[in-house]
Amino acid sequence: MILPLQRHWRGFPALILAAIPAAAIAQPQGTFIIPTNRAGDATRFSYWQAYTPAGQTTYNGIGHRPNLIPDLGDSADPVNFSNWNTGNVLHQIGTPSAFVLSSGQGIYSFAGVAAYRISYTHSGDDEVKGVVLQLKMAGSVPLSSVELRYTPEGASEETVLAPHFKALDNPGTAAFAEQLLWAYEWNLTGKGVRDYDLYFSTGGSSNPLYEVQTDTTVAPAFVQQLGYLMVGRALPPLRYKTPGKALPDGAVVFETRFFKAGQSFPMVAQPEEGFEHVGWVAPDGIVVDSAEPFTVTFSETEPSDLTASAVFAPVSWAIFRNSWFNHEFTHGGQTLPDDSMDDTKSAPEVDLDGDGMSNFSEYAFGGQPYTQDAERMTPRSGVATVDGASYPTITFRRRAAVGSDLRYVVEVSSDLQTWSQGTAEQPVAELTNGPLESDGTRTVTARSLNAGGNSSRFLRVKAETIPQ
Ligand SMILES: [Ca+2]
Ligand SMILES: [Ca+2]
Numbered sequence: 001m002i003l004p005l006q007r008h009w010r011g012f013p014a015l016i017l018a019a020i021p022a023a024a025i026a027q028p029q030g031t032f033i034i035p036t037n038r039a040g041d042a043t044r045f046s047y048w049q050a051y052t053p054a055g056q057t058t059y060n061g062i063g064h065r066p067n068l069i070p071d072l073g074d075s076a077d078p079v080n081f082s083n084w085n086t087g088n089v090l091h092q093i094g095t096p097s098a099f100v101l102s103s104g105q106g107i108y109s110f111a112g113v114a115a116y117r118i119s120y121t122h123s124g125d126d127e128v129k130g131v132v133l134q135l136k137m138a139g140s141v142p143l144s145s146v147e148l149r150y151t152p153e154g155a156s157e158e159t160v161l162a163p164h165f166k167a168l169d170n171p172g173t174a175a176f177a178e179q180l181l182w183a184y185e186w187n188l189t190g191k192g193v194r195d196y197d198l199y200f201s202t203g204g205s206s207n208p209l210y211e212v213q214t215d216t217t218v219a220p221a222f223v224q225q226l227g228y229l230m231v232g233r234a235l236p237p238l239r240y241k242t243p244g245k246a247l248p249d250g251a252v253v254f255e256t257r258f259f260k261a262g263q264s265f266p267m268v269a270q271p272e273e274g275f276e277h278v279g280w281v282a283p284d285g286i287v288v289d290s291a292e293p294f295t296v297t298f299s300e301t302e303p304s305d306l307t308a309s310a311v312f313a314p315v316s317w318a319i320f321r322n323s324w325f326n327h328e329f330t331h332g333g334q335t336l337p338d339d340s341m342d343d344t345k346s347a348p349e350v351d352l353d354g355d356g357m358s359n360f361s362e363y364a365f366g367g368q369p370y371t372q373d374a375e376r377m378t379p380r381s382g383v384a385t386v387d388g389a390s391y392p393t394i395t396f397r398r399r400a401a402v403g404s405d406l407r408y409v410v411e412v413s414s415d416l417q418t419w420s421q422g423t424a425e426q427p428v429a430e431l432t433n434g435p436l437e438s439d440g441t442r443t444v445t446a447r448s449l450n451a452g453g454n455s456s457r458f459l460r461v462k463a464e465t466i467p468q
Helices: 317-324 359-364
Strands: 006-009 012-016 043-049 088-092 115-120 130-137 147-150 159-161 165-169 180-187 196-201 209-217 230-235 244-248 264-271 275-281 294-297 306-314 329-331 334-336 380-386 389-399 406-413 429-436 441-448 458-465
Touching (some): 043 088, 088 209, 115 209, 244 275, 264 275, 264 306, 294 306, 306 317, 359 389, 359 406, 359 458, 380 441, 389 406, 389 458, 406 429, 441 458
Parallel strands (some): 230 306
Antiparallel strands (some): 006 012, 043 209, 115 196, 130 180, 130 209, 147 159, 147 196, 165 180, 230 244, 244 264, 275 306, 329 334, 380 389, 389 441, 406 458
């Protein structure tokens, strides 16, 4: 694999980094964006990678300081790995116990967030027009943690700027070891910036930092390189794995890492095996009751990052059991047991959370097996008026997957003794779907087809799996 990375730096010949050893790219990786203005000395480029363990001083022939030295905190300069711009220094200012991974060469911390500062010292006459910061790391970078700080000439206090533009390259495997690329850009035109500091931190413990790049635009002018993010999410959140993905339609848009004002394109959903895509939650929070591709549009006048969520529903009891119950998981020295395989916890007839609903009822009627939410699942009785006549109704919640293994049977009775299901030709009730909800359930109202009278005073619903 060739890393599409060009390096240009004043006084150095242009270099292209050749093949990376296969061992170093075992994980899926995002791809760095090469700013169009990097060539021709328009940016000052810095690059940090392969924080080598102690005792090694080179990686791919590129010299690095040998290790991240713990416990020096903010008081020293232990980690200037850049060979390309000696006016740029990467500091690890977070957890003092952060260390270098033995594989993958990331800076890593079990104890808490790892925080960083890149201090840029300017040389030359031109002011800084813009900055692009790119990070390759596992897991998230809280946007609130990403800042550019500088002190305007003559001022006594720092100015703090959030990024103006962004990009995210997410390989989308959701694997722990995958390496995401986060990119941020500031337009500093006219601000008189010379020296500056970049700050960022990981989203939590165990989010290794693998590589960092910065491009500092010094001449002749700012050129926008990034844009706005389309963040695709999957609902509902599960205890084990995600039910699918939501992403821009690759057949329609080429660049999916960021978007520009006014851009419009369809999002598509990719369910994981065992799930059905049933709808969307639009950027404005409205639930869209349709599994068709969903079009998103970035505002022409007030663009911002957008989030759209694809809503999924399970198609079988087996996938519900596998996904809604804990799997064995060790964190911070504590191990959660594997409930999903334990019949005393997750068998269909067990009521794990003690809310009166068996695990199978939680599945069929849209409940959570670890949350006491029986009230949300309990069918409600009511009355519907049609053409002046009153009909009893029963309203219940169901999983929204059309192709699920569930069947809901509504029965009527006049005496609570004898119940009738009716037939396809002579149904006893008419069913009407309520709107989709963001957890992949919807309510259904069954109306008795016999108005009042003694023949249909009572309704009940049962859920069962369809015999295979
Ligand atoms: Ca229960
Ligand atoms: Ca429950």
